[in-house]
Amino acid sequence: MSAPPHLKIHVSDLHKSFGRKVVLDGLDLDVARSESVVVIGGSGSGKSVLLKCILGLIRPDSGSIQIDGRDVTDLRGSERDELMLKFGMLFQGSALFDSLTVWENVSFGLIQARGMDRDAARETAIAKLAQVGLAPDVGMLYPAELSGGMQKRVALARAIAADPEIIFFDEPTTGLDPIMGDVINDLIVKCVKELGATTLSITHDLASARKIAHRIAMLHEGKIIWSGPVASIDRSGNPYVDQFIHGRAEGPIQMQVSR
Secondary structure (H helix, E strand, C coil): CCCCCCEEEEEEEEEEEECCEEEEEEEEEEEECCCEEEEECCCCCCHHHHHHHHHCCCCCCEEEEEECCEECCCCCHHHHHHHHCCEEEECCCCCCCCCCCHHHHHCHHHHHCCCCCHHHHHHHHHHHHHHCCCCHHHHHCCHHHCCHHHHHHHHHHHHCCCCCCEEEEECCCCCCCHHHHHHHHHHHHHHHHHHCCEEEEECCCHHHHHHHCCEEEEEECCEEEEEEEHHHHHHCCCHHHHHHHHCCCCCCCCCCCCC
């Protein structure tokens, strides 16, 4: 059955195990068009596996994933490549290519996946760098010459280079100090608004989640156990959410600690 037309992403009853380890256990998640959803949850809760399943990097054991009402769970080859043109991705740790200049990093997908001419791709890269507050001369530098905050901006420029319909953000503020993290959050909000893109993010950073999300969903033991508007998270009424957002060791979420 097709997802309602207002949904950009529709994940239904998704299961994924690795051996005896159950990671996703009947997960359901909807993301509306132009909505920003942030998935929170503890380390090892399956957030990255969820993203990889949607991107087709990992094949789920069962369940369905629909993009724009089309079931894409089992797409392969050229059909999967065509689907990927809808996506942009900001990777944890930025994941820039050390051997390429900044502009070549930003335009990598334009050249490799879309066959854009290098001169045109460079112009686009410089324009996208400007959108994230970086001057044209930064385009000629290499990633090793940049600070962590500048690398993250370059990674954001790459994520939006092709004006994607859907953008995934994987721990977008990891490794940044609080001030630079907030700068990146502001840039994410600005760029996403300009594009009108649908976004799905995963993060441990509650300050980031509060700033970039329209809606927050919590993943625990393979399922979404709570979802609601960002403004309602402090009164969720869910003890798991309450423990997580306040960082309490005591509560229903039990961490395995050797003593």
